[in-house]
Amino acid sequence: xxxxxxxxxxxxxxxxxxxxxxxxxxxxxxxxxxxxxxxxxxxxxxxxxxxxxxxxxxxxxxxxxxxxxxxxxxxxxxxxxxxxxxxxxxxxxxxxxxxxxxxxxxxxxxxxxxxxxxxxxxxxxxxxxxxxxxxxxxxxxxxxxxxxxxxxxxxxxxxxxxxxxxxxxxxxxxxxxxxxxxxxxxxxxxxxxxxxxxxxxxxxxxxxxxxxxxxxxxxxxxxxxxxxxxxxxxxxxxxxxxxxxxxxxxxxxxxxxxxxxxxxxxxxxxxxxxxxxxxxxxxxxxxxxxxxxxxxxxxxxxxxxxxxxxxxxxxxxxxxxxxxxxxxxxxxxxxxxxxxxxxxxxxxxxxxxxxxxxxxxxxxxxxxxxxxxxxxxxxxxxxxxxxxxxxxxxxxxxxxxxxxxxxxxxxxxxxxxxxxxxxxxxxxxxxxxxxxxxxxxxxxxxxxxxxxxxxxxxxxxxxxxxxxxxxxxxxxxxxxxxxxxxxxxxxxxxxxxxxxxxxxxxxxxxxxxxxxxxxxxxxxxxxxxxxxxxxxxxxxxxxxxxxxxxxxxxxxxxxxxxxxxxxxxxxxxxxxxxxxxxxxxxxxxxxxxxxxxxxxxxxxxxxxxxxxxxxxxxxxxxxxxxxxxxxxxxxxxxxxxxxxxxxxxx
Amino acid sequence: xxxxxxxxxxxxxxxxxxxxxxxxxxxxxxxxxxxxxxxxxxxxxxxxxxxxxxxxxxxxxxxxxxxxxxxxxxxxxxxxxxxxxxxxxxxxxxxxxxxxxxxxxxxxxxxxxxxxxxxxxxxxxxxxxxxxxxxxxxxxxxxxxxxxxxxxxxxxxxxxxxxxxxxxxxxxxxxxxxxxxxxxxxxxxxxxxxxxxxxxxxxxxxxxxxxxxxxxxxxxxxxxxxxxxxxxxxxxxxxxxxxxxxxxxxxxxxxxxxxxxxxxxxxxxxxxxxxxxxxxxxxxxxxxxxxxxxxxx
Numbered sequence: 035x036x037x038x039x040x041x042x043x044x045x046x047x048x049x050x051x052x053x054x055x056x057x058x059x060x061x062x063x064x065x066x067x068x069x070x071x072x073x074x075x076x077x078x079x080x081x082x083x084x085x086x087x088x089x090x091x092x093x094x095x096x097x098x099x100x101x102x103x104x105x106x107x108x109x110x111x112x113x114x115x116x117x118x119x120x121x122x123x124x125x126x127x128x129x130x131x132x133x134x135x136x137x138x139x140x141x142x143x144x145x146x147x148x149x150x151x152x153x154x155x156x157x158x159x160x161x162x163x164x165x166x167x168x169x170x171x172x173x174x175x176x177x178x179x180x181x182x183x184x185x186x187x188x189x190x191x192x193x194x195x196x197x198x199x200x201x202x203x204x205x206x207x208x209x210x211x212x213x214x215x216x217x218x219x220x221x222x223x224x225x226x227x228x229x230x231x232x233x234x235x236x237x238x239x240x241x242x243x244x245x246x247x248x249x250x251x252x253x254x255x256x257x258x259x260x261x262x263x264x265x266x267x268x269x270x271x272x273x274x275x276x277x278x279x280x281x282x283x284x285x286x287x288x289x290x291x292x293x294x295x296x297x298x299x300x301x302x303x304x305x306x307x308x309x310x311x312x313x314x315x316x317x318x319x320x321x322x323x324x325x326x327x328x329x330x331x332x333x334x335x336x337x338x339x340x341x342x343x344x345x346x347x348x349x350x351x352x353x354x355x356x357x358x359x360x361x362x363x364x365x366x367x368x369x370x371x372x373x374x375x376x377x378x379x380x381x382x383x384x385x386x387x388x389x390x391x392x393x394x395x396x397x398x399x400x401x402x403x404x405x406x407x408x409x410x411x412x413x414x415x416x417x418x419x420x421x422x423x424x425x426x427x428x429x430x431x432x433x434x435x436x437x438x439x440x441x442x443x444x445x446x447x448x449x450x451x452x453x454x455x456x457x458x459x460x461x462x463x464x465x466x467x468x469x470x471x472x473x474x475x476x477x478x479x480x481x482x483x484x485x486x487x488x489x490x491x492x493x494x495x496x497x498x499x500x501x502x503x504x505x506x507x508x509x510x511x512x513x514x515x516x517x518x519x520x521x522x523x524x525x526x527x528x529x530x531x532x533x534x535x536x537x538x539x540x541x542x543x544x545x546x547x548x549x550x551x552x553x554x555x556x557x558x559x560x561x562x563x564x565x566x567x568x569x570x571x572x573x574x575x576x577x578x579x580x581x582x583x584x585x586x587x588x589x590x591x592x593x594x595x596x597x598x599x600x601x602x603x604x605x606x607x608x609x610x611x612x613x614x615x616x617x618x619x620x621x622x623x624x625x626x627x628x629x630x631x632x633x634x635x636x637x638x639x640x641x642x643x644x645x646x647x648x649x650x651x652x653x654x655x656x657x658x659x660x661x662x663x664x665x666x667x668x669x670x671x672x673x674x675x676x677x678x679x680x681x682x683x684x
Numbered sequence: 685x686x687x688x689x690x691x692x693x694x695x696x697x698x699x700x701x702x703x704x705x706x707x708x709x710x711x712x713x714x715x716x717x718x719x720x721x722x723x724x725x726x727x728x729x730x731x732x733x734x735x736x737x738x739x740x741x742x743x744x745x746x747x748x749x750x751x752x753x754x755x756x757x758x759x760x761x762x763x764x765x766x767x768x769x770x771x772x773x774x775x776x777x778x779x780x781x782x783x784x785x786x787x788x789x790x791x792x793x794x795x796x797x798x799x800x801x802x803x804x805x806x807x808x809x810x811x812x813x814x815x816x817x818x819x820x821x822x823x824x825x826x827x828x829x830x831x832x833x834x835x836x837x838x839x840x841x842x843x844x845x846x847x848x849x850x851x852x853x854x855x856x857x858x859x860x861x862x863x864x865x866x867x868x869x870x871x872x873x874x875x876x877x878x879x880x881x882x883x884x885x886x887x888x889x890x891x892x893x894x895x896x897x898x899x900x901x902x903x904x905x906x907x908x909x910x911x912x913x914x915x916x917x918x919x920x921x922x923x924x925x926x927x928x929x930x931x932x933x934x935x936x937x938x939x940x941x942x943x944x945x946x947x948x949x950x951x952x953x954x955x956x957x958x959x960x961x962x963x964x965x966x967x968x969x970x971x972x973x974x975x976x977x978x979x980x981x
Contacts, residue, residue: 049952050953053945054945057878057948060875061875062686063687064690065687065691135844138817139817139869145687146687163846288697289700289703289704291730291733293730299732303696303697303848342693342697344696393853395849398704400853455849458851463855464843464851465844
């Protein structure tokens, strides 16, 4: 049997011929961290063993050991079992499964690879998240004889959740389906259908047989219909976009360096962006401003330091800086707050207890913190949000965390280093959770609120000025948000106010949630995301209506304060009023002729605010109306009074 | 950044994190190439300051003479706080590589000595130079490896490690072994030594040395304590060592590689994994695993 031409053997020749040249090239290699996920039977260990074997990185004594074990313990008696190359701990080897994250190393001509090998078994969300946290790319294995399974969806979801943007879907065991193109195409189609919801930026499919080496290192001759690259070729050449997040400077201070009275430096690893001597920086959370004077390293002072370099900075002023503080560029600073919205992966054997004190480690800081609100739990198989009162091991939920003191942070999608945290149990010291911080206010995972308009667009103003419209109509346009639970009287009161305004010679219009859902938002459901998107559309509409000079009365539930806040920002703070309608839930049920509350209580309506999902009371409404003690007429009068006081009706 | 620069930054980050969060860390210094790289990284981590922790060398009294000379000179030149610990009871009981099998000898003179030294000084974190690529069972080792009050490693109680957020919270009496070189491979270590021009013990380079052949391994006769069989005469051979430890337990390999690039070239072409020269590993396929549970790395 002739030796296959592999990157390994190319390298081997170079090593023999010119070691200095090889070392020079090796020095220039970059690191690619790759997650592998698949279930026990997908052939994942075999694939990794194959990659190591075919790139000639298994040492002969290791291979001899594997051959010895293949005879005694291998899953395919007699054959060389490549899976044994990577399986590690004694117990696992005996059971024939991998039970933890294992790291494997190999290098090819261009890159050094760190493979985080994670198991695909049901309860190991924890390990997958751990492995994924440092990876740039993921290989998702699918058994061609099984197709896309629930666990495939789970793996893809977790990889995306942890910020992996490059996915390689390896459809393995093609030898068992006679290398059939149609089978591959069908699996690919299934995968693409569900992955479209997850916004994968870079998605690749490879038909493969890890056992026989098809399309692993070399392109397979068994599948001439496949024109793409082999796995190794793709790993070597795929373009890895740098960071993808912010490029503003941030450095969490790990340690204050004071070797003697003459030197005071701040050591840490640059988390994002770059810094040069002379750059202005702010110290967070204090907000003090100063300037970087030197970038000190043992190899001499540097002209510039960028992520992820480990450096020591000196500052121009004697400002107070301690471990856990962040040095940041004054432009686009991290947010500083004691309240954090995040997606939390629970890793503790004991379920997460809302309200309980935990230790939160974020950046170089440890603070006490508790989960104030568990908004919902994400079903990792269907990706649907479900109501939840706790998070058990391997469950993922969206939470609001309140910390003992304000900390500087970014959204995870902007910066992995300053947007992530771990949760530690105070008694056992075990790491029980891992969190990814969400953009402030943006609760939804696929929020359109943050989307940039597509194309080069410029806004045009109106030919008629706002002042002219205001004079004609005798009013200053404003949007009133009537918020409250279902049946709290939002639409009825809005309509009563509309009538009064009209009777006074003003012009107003009502938009309400149900009408919206019959038309503009007929594509939306009732998940937190969809509710948020419905409100975004309403807010954009309200803005248009206000721009036209009209008063806009909006009747929407809007269960989340953060979403109300975003609506306010869209419409304009100076022309947005929040009216909160309250009534005890018993009263709301009494008013509910269509039986919505009962249906929600039976679990038939998921995410029904007040019953199966949370309704946050507005933090600072402009007006609160108790709809039990006040009738519709009284409520409308009070709103009119509010409008008059605000100077909106002249 | 190149991969070596990235690995360097990652290791410095870990070393600084330990210095900031633990009360009484120590660097376990074995004089080998990995500890030498570790020490170099520690200097970088705290420049222009001095190391904020001592070094601990567990001396079995059977190390190569060149290693001890190298150790003492490096400590002197860098003004290091070096603690040398020897199991004096073991020495008194004549526990040597020649009187006990390698497993028992290693347990008494290395493992037990290490644990006694950790207890004596109350260290709560100990840096080691182990890498994940050295042996299959190490692929799963964390950067922070938590040990209980009895210094035992329990594979089930290890903490998940995400991002670069290491959890160093421990209870009194527990300790953490920290492996800043976890993601380095053997060639990365060599390449770094070459690039940074780091001084290593010359035993890593080929030279004429007096050796005898025992059970297929070449053992260097480093001093006159080595009992020779009747008629056995050390012969001068061109050899070098891939790993350094106690000379009676370190197998040499025949080599002509007198420079670092030549060593790297030989290493890459030989395709023998590193630990093969270390005789203590030959007992069973999972001997490392066993030793880790007992408290030895």
